[in-house]
Amino acid sequence: MTIENTHRVQIEYCTQCRWLPRAVWLAQELLTTFEQELTELALKPGTGGVFVVRVDDEVIWDRREQGFPEPTAVKRLVRDRVAPGKSLGHSEK
Numbered sequence: 001m002t003i004e005n006t007h008r009v010q011i012e013y014c015t016q017c018r019w020l021p022r023a024v025w026l027a028q029e030l031l032t033t034f035e036q037e038l039t040e041l042a043l044k045p046g047t048g049g050v051f052v053v054r055v056d057d058e059v060i061w062d063r064r065e066q067g068f069p070e071p072t073a074v075k076r077l078v079r080d081r082v083a084p085g086k087s088l089g090h091s092e093k
Contacts, residue, residue: 007037007082010054012044019051022068026053029071030078037082055081 009030013023020043027041046052051063053074060077061069072088079086 006039007034008040008042008056009038009078010042010044010052010057012046012050012052012054014047014050015045016047017049020045022051026069026071026074030075033075033088034078034082037086053077 009027011023011027013019023043027043031038031041049064051068052059053061053069055078058081060081061074063069075088079088
């Protein structure tokens with residue numbers, strides 16, 4: 001795997017709000033969908049109501065601006081950055 005083919009996702013979640021289960025669920029969805037494309041997925045504890053998804057340090061979803069994400073929406077955004085053209089199967093319909 002070359003350096004340009006490495007992709008890291010980070011999900012920062014609020015520990016005060018007890019959003020770890022939500023973050024873990026989303027992480028599982030992304031790892032299952034992009035098992036060949038992602039080289040790392042990190043869960044980052046935070047505070048103050050944070051729930052932010054980043055791909056290669058770029059914010060793709062911020063709960064404060066967009067509300068809680070549906071997995072399909074996040075999968076599309078991740079796909080567009082790490083595997084353009086990849087089919088998401090039934091999630092695309």
